[in-house]
Amino acid sequence: MKKRTLLLIAFLMLAFAGRGFAQFSDFEDDTSNDNSNNNRRTVQRYRLIDHLRFGGEFGIGFGSSSFSAYFDPQVGYYFNRYVTAGIIGTLEYFKYGSNYNSVSSKVYGGGLYADVHPLDFLVAHVEAQAICYDNYSGNYFDPEKKVDIPILIGGGYHRQLTDRASLNLMLLWNLNATEGLENNTSFNNPIVRVNVVF
Numbered sequence: 756m757k758k759r760t761l762l763l764i765a766f767l768m769l770a771f772a773g774r775g776f777a778q779f780s781d782f783e784d785d786t787s788n789d790n791s792n793n794n795r796r797t798v799q800r801y802r803l804i805d806h807l808r809f810g811g812e813f814g815i816g817f818g819s820s821s822f823s824a825y826f827d828p829q830v831g832y833y834f835n836r837y838v839t840a841g842i843i844g845t846l847e848y849f850k851y852g853s854n855y856n857s858v859s860s861k862v863y864g865g866g867l868y869a870d871v872h873p874l875d876f877l878v879a880h881v882e883a884q885a886i887c888y889d890n891y892s893g894n895y896f897d898p899e900k901k902v903d904i905p906i907l908i909g910g911g912y913h914r915q916l917t918d919r920a921s922l923n924l925m926l927l928w929n930l931n932a933t934e935g936l937e938n939n940t941s942f943n944n945p946i947v948r949v950n951v952v953f
Contacts, residue, residue, distance in 0.1 A: 806833045808841070808919075810952030823849040829868065831952070839952075840869040843882055860889040870923070878913040878923050882906070906930040907946065920953050 811828040824847070831841030847862035866884030873879065883906045890901045909927035916922055927946040 807831070808833050808839055808952045810950055811843070812948065812950040820853055821849065821851045823847070827950075829950070829952070831868070831870070837872050838869065840867070842866070843868045843884065845884060845886055862886060862888045872913060875915070876913055877910065878925065879910040880923070880925055880927060881908050904931055909946070916951075920951065923948070923950050923952070925949075 808831040809829070811826065813826045814824070816823040826846045827844060828846075829841060829843040831839040833839050842865060844865040845863060848859070850859040851857070864884050864886035866882060868880065868882035871879045883904065886903045886905060887900045888903065890899065907927040907929055909925055911923065911925035914922045914924075925948045927948055929944050929946065932944050
């Protein structure tokens with residue numbers, strides 16, 4: 756079941772990315788030369804940095820006996836105004852201490868994502884990651900890392916802040932939500948995500 760779902764997500768990402776790339780034009784009208792024909796087209800100078808988008812989200816949490824921090828970076832390729840696709844990572848750390856015991860754990864992983872903007876103010880999001888986490892069961896700790904494969908889909912509000920910067924407020928759903936991971940990952944349903952991309 757998981758293999759079929761991953762293949763479907765990968766196919767959809769490639770389909771959207773291909774559609775977006777086909778709509779992107781490396782040409783523009785050359786009207787700077789009065790002696791030239793107005794229909795003449797010249798190749799635009801391609802710069803990779805103009806198509807790359809960097810961003811993600813981060814947070815820190817404090818409690819009377821707990822601490823948590825996370826950083827989820829992302830790097831994407833901007834095909835056109837409708838489609839961005841790229842890689843996303845997950846880094847999390849939490850620590851809980853009491854008079855009886857102290858527990859700390861690291862969560863890390865990465866995967867692929869795609870954003871589609873059907874309208875200027877809407878974003879549809881899909882991502883698939885492989886997340887490694889420590890296996891805790893009550894007070895029992897298994898030193899062998901476990902792997903979860905969350906597949907997130909959803910969407911929400913998109914706001915363009917500047918020519919490059921944008922803000923996304925999204926509600927996502929993990930198709931492979933698994934019980935028992937509440938203390939190890941942040942991918943429990945529903946997921947509210949706010950990120951800024953430059």
